[in-house]
Amino acid sequence: xxxxxxxxxxxxxxxxxxxxxxxxxxxxxxxxxxxxxxxxxxxxxxxxxxxxxxxxxxxxxxxxxxxxxxxxxxxxxxxxxxxxxxxxxxxxxxxxxxxxxxxxxxxxxxxxxxxxxxxxxxxxxxxxxxxxxxxxxxxxxxxxxxxxxxxxxxxxxxxxxxxxxxxxxxxxxxxxxxxxxxxxxxxxxxxxxxxxxxxxxxxxxxxxxxxxxxxxxxxxxxxxxxxxxxxxxxxxxxxxxxxxxxxxxxxxxxxxxxxxxxxxxxxxxxxxxxxxxxxxxxxxxxxxxxxxxxxxxxxxxxxxxxxxxxxxxxxxxxxxxxxxxxxxxxxxxxxxxxxxxxxxxxxxxxxxxxxxxxxxxxxxxxxxxxxxxxxxxxxxxxxxxxxxxxxxxxxxxxxxxxxxxxxxxxxxxxxxxxxxxxxxxxxxxxxxxxxxxxxxxxxxxxxxxxxxxxxxxxxxxxxxxxxxxxxxxxxxxxxxxxxxxxxxxxxxxxxxxxxxxxxxxxxxxxxxxxxxxxxxxxxxxxxxxxxxxxxxxxxxx
Numbered sequence: 001x002x003x004x005x006x007x008x009x010x011x012x013x014x015x016x017x018x019x020x021x022x023x024x025x026x027x028x029x030x031x032x033x034x035x036x037x038x039x040x041x042x043x044x045x046x047x048x049x050x051x052x053x054x055x056x057x058x059x060x061x062x063x064x065x066x067x068x069x070x071x072x073x074x075x076x077x078x079x080x081x082x083x084x085x086x087x088x089x090x091x092x093x094x095x096x097x098x099x100x101x102x103x104x105x106x107x108x109x110x111x112x113x114x115x116x117x118x119x120x121x122x123x124x125x126x127x128x129x130x131x132x133x134x135x136x137x138x139x140x141x142x143x144x145x146x147x148x149x150x151x152x153x154x155x156x157x158x159x160x161x162x163x164x165x166x167x168x169x170x171x172x173x174x175x176x177x178x179x180x181x182x183x184x185x186x187x188x189x190x191x192x193x194x195x196x197x198x199x200x201x202x203x204x205x206x207x208x209x210x211x212x213x214x215x216x217x218x219x220x221x222x223x224x225x226x227x228x229x230x231x232x233x234x235x236x237x238x239x240x241x242x243x244x245x246x247x248x249x250x251x252x253x254x255x256x257x258x259x260x261x262x263x264x265x266x267x268x269x270x271x272x273x274x275x276x277x278x279x280x281x282x283x284x285x286x287x288x289x290x291x292x293x294x295x296x297x298x299x300x301x302x303x304x305x306x307x308x309x310x311x312x313x314x315x316x317x318x319x320x321x322x323x324x325x326x327x328x329x330x331x332x333x334x335x336x337x338x339x340x341x342x343x344x345x346x347x348x349x350x351x352x353x354x355x356x357x358x359x360x361x362x363x364x365x366x367x368x369x370x371x372x373x374x375x376x377x378x379x380x381x382x383x384x385x386x387x388x389x390x391x392x393x394x395x396x397x398x399x400x401x402x403x404x405x406x407x408x409x410x411x412x413x414x415x416x417x418x419x420x421x422x423x424x425x426x427x428x429x430x431x432x433x434x435x436x437x438x439x440x441x442x443x444x445x446x447x448x449x450x451x452x453x454x455x456x457x458x459x460x461x462x463x464x465x466x467x468x469x470x471x472x473x474x475x476x477x478x479x480x481x482x483x484x485x486x487x488x489x490x491x492x493x494x495x496x497x498x499x500x501x502x503x504x505x506x507x508x509x510x511x512x513x514x515x516x517x518x519x520x521x522x523x524x525x526x527x528x529x530x531x532x533x534x535x536x537x538x539x540x541x
């Protein structure tokens with residue numbers, strides 16, 4: 001065992017999903033080691049503990065896993081359960097932590113961000129409940145990075161992570177497990193696999209784009225091997241270190257190949273995509289795109305049709321920027337509905353306390369209390385089970401849903417890689433004017449309320465302030481603005497636009513057309529295009 005002297009490195013502050021930086025930064029001297037040791041120190045050490053380790057297969061993941069294993073051994077960990085090849089999807093890692101009653105886990109991923117020698121890498125610590133570390137823990141990790149003076153690392157050959165089984169690294173046991181099977185087995189306990197096999201047997205067609213990311217092996221095992229979908233149903237199924245040059249973010253902009261296939265008149269009945277680490281999803285029908293907010297609402301309204309949720313939901317939760325579509329379902333069904341800041345860790349307390357079964361966020365993340373992470377393939381299987389139970393396609397299900405609950409037209413506009421000072425100044429100016437906005441008329445819309453969202457956790461009483469700006473217009477329309485915590489370059493400004501149509505008329509407009517007044521009012525209020533010089537957003541979802 002070596003104790004290696006080091007000095008603090010600036011910028012090691014975890015965001016909403018761990019620490020993310022460019023891969024060459026993580027590969028720099030002491031960078032990964034400093035952050036890992038700070039994490040171990042912040043959680044009270046790992047002596048005698050069991051950890052789970054794995055990631056999405058992106059560039060530098062295998063090398064990082066070897067570093068972490070040697071550091072865990074030097075810090076006295078008893079056992080590390082690692083996915084074969086250092087692979088584990090984020091929801092599969094959460095499941096393993098819970099199933100094996102581990103003390104926590106490290107996930108090597110930058111989620112939906114591109115991967116490769118010059119792209120993004122990330123490390124995230126998950127707690128014993130399987131969920132992301134809460135703010136108190138990430139703050140402690142950051143504080144430790146500012147004062148670290150040494151780290152411990154075993155000097156030893158690399159562990160063979162290609163063979164399933166146990167070996168030793170010093171006194172620590174390294175247990176290499178199949179990364180897919182435990183997760184796939186869990187899915188069989190939640191869904192009616194017999195009905196889903198019947199769906200494919202009857203000629204139901206589907207395309208699942210795994211975007212050369214980690215869900216490929218999971219999707220092939222579940223959809224093709226266990227459910228009998230035709231070979232080739234899963235495309236881009238081989239995880240690659242650079243995701244085949246793709247941007248592994250399942251939205252209409254980056255999953256354009258799938259979008260083109262699904263929007264054709266002869267497209268498959270159902271389409272889906274997942275992201276780099278398997279926790280996000282995009283849902284499509286033939287010539288139908290389902291927004292993430294609407295998907296969450298549909299799942300809430302139909303969860304009772306799925307075996308794992310047949311007794312009903314305990315409650316639902318959504319992130320603040322997510323549309324209020326699920327709120328309307330919750331009100332109609334008599335369910336509690338919680339509004340939290342962005343970040344899956346805020347759902348963990350609610351699920352652990354038994355307050356919610358289903359939760360989601362607008363950035364293509366939905367999940368339930370089966371794990372403590374959002375779960376892309378789980379969402380796909382929920383949709384398939386609902387389709388099988390209702391005997392309807394996506395378009396029919398959406399039309400029925402809007403007729404019953406009304407429609408929350410919704411879109412997110414992303415302005416990426418803005419100069420940080422510019423983005424901060426724009427939102428700072430808005431903060432200074434918030435109190436004066438109510439009552440003002442902008443582009444024909446009257447502002448009802450305006451605030452900066454602050455959340456008090458109903459379980460532990462913790463407060464999370466400055467979680468985004470909300471401007472609510474009369475009639476239920478609104479705009480939300482916040483800076484993303486998942487980028488690695490500059491600032492990403494996310495603008496969330498929403499307009500409610502109660503029906504029966506006005507339920508089939510193009511979303512951007514329906515939202516045009518809100519878009520114009522936002523520009524008048526904030527001046528994003530005028531101040532940035534951009535012609536428009538980089539990504540529209």
